[in-house]
Amino acid sequence: MRRAFVILVVVLFGLVFTSLVIAHNERHSLRPLAESYVKLIPQELGAPNVITGILLTYRAFDTLGEVAVLFMVAAGVGLVLGASNKRRKSSPRKVVETARLSSEIVQSGAQILAPLIAIFAAYIIMNGHRSAGGGFQGGAVIASGVLLLVLASTRYRVDLEFLSMTESAAGVLFVLTGIAGLIFAGGFLDNRMLPLGQFGAFFSAGAIPILSVLLGVKVGCELSVIIDRFRA
Amino acid sequence: MAELIGSILVLLGAIFHFSAGLGMLRMPDAYTRMQAGTKASTLGNTLILLGLGFYHPEWSLKLLIIICFVLMTNPVSSHALARAAHMIRIPMTRRTTVDALRATRQRRRSGK
Structure with a gap:
């Protein structure tokens, strides 16, 4: 009975996915919105990586919100697991x-x-505007390194105070950069307050590398704090 | 020619990955499954990346770095997992006859 049910489910899933595969035909041209982004971003923002260009300029406000969500997660985890941490501190x-x-x-x-x-x-964060990568990904890699250190040595203590200070500083600087964009360029988090530089160079694309670094530091700190909270 | 060699290497790597998946399904306990997954996927990754290196010679330095990284991380992580599994006494299959880790630990405990 159970076996028949499992087979039925698998066959149904198979049908759904085959119909998806059959119905899929590859688009040979971009959608109008995508095309305008692909044209606009290298011209206007000087960033070869269109996705980072979108995430850190046009949608930078969203990115700020995402980081805030991550911060809420860290705070929530701290709230839930904080009691066991107190016991740890006492002995x-x-x-x-x-x-x-x-x-x-x-x-x-x-x-x-x-x-x-x-x-x-560091490589991923610094090359976010030129190739695949950026602040979020690099921050996750930093946190994985912290996780490795925590696993390897029981004596390794994550300095929570330092991390939260760094994280807050990065967040404040991110917002300040956004306000600088408001003053010196077209709007909040506009990257053209700094010279765009040579297309594809290491120092280019205006403020995108700076925002990327701040984002990477902030995400790395937040995820490291979360990892440390889960330590029994 | 280079493309042919690259394709053969990628295919070999895919075969190793397939055997890793097969091992996951067919092996009797956690430890043997882990070793099937780790060994076969380490070699499979290496072969696929080497094959890619034949396709795109300009990527070879980066691919080499990735291969080194996989060769370093994969055994360490699966070792840590297997050791943790042994610590919380996940049972072995009955056909396992030698448990060197437990023997060492008992010897050390009785030595104290």
Whole structure:
């Protein structure tokens, strides 16, 4: 009975997906909206990566909102898991002793990998305006490095105070950059307050790299705080 | 010619990935599944990236870095997972006869 039901579900899913595949015909031209973005962004903003161009200028206000949502998540996790953290603070040594030590392979692996992950995160953040990447992705990579360090060493403590200070500073600077755009260029978070520079160069696309770095720092801090909260 | 070699490497990699998936389904317990997934997918990734390197020689430095990264991370992560599974006593299949990790731990405990 159960088996027949499973087979029925699989067949139904198969039908749905085959109809999707059959109905799919590849568009050979862009939609009008996409085409105007693709033309406009390299011209107007000087960013080869159209997606980052959209996310950090036209839709930068949305991005700010997304970061705020992430901040709310971090705050919520802190609220829910904060009680167990208090217990941890009262007897930190005991926890260290009872926590299982990670193996030698993980420890030495973390020593080699953590710097590499940090470099990779910086690369992703700094090249957001030129190729695939950007602040959010790079911030997630930073947090994965922090997770590796937390796993590798029970003595490694995430400095929550430093992280929250850095995160707030990055957020304030992000908003200030937006206001600078309002004053020196066309509107809130307009990237043309700085010279656009040579198309595709490392320092180009106006304020997009700056916004990307601030975003990366902020997201990395927030996700690191969340990871640390989940530590028993 | 280069494209042919690249295609063959990518196909070989796909075969290894397929065997990894098959191992996930067919292996009897968590540890053997993990080793099937890790070993086969590490080699499969390496082969596919090498094949891509034949297609696009200008990418080869980046691909090489990715291969090194996968070779370093994949074994470490699956080792950590397997060790954690052993710590919380996830059962092994009955056919397993040697458990070196448990033996070492018991020896160490009795030594104390």
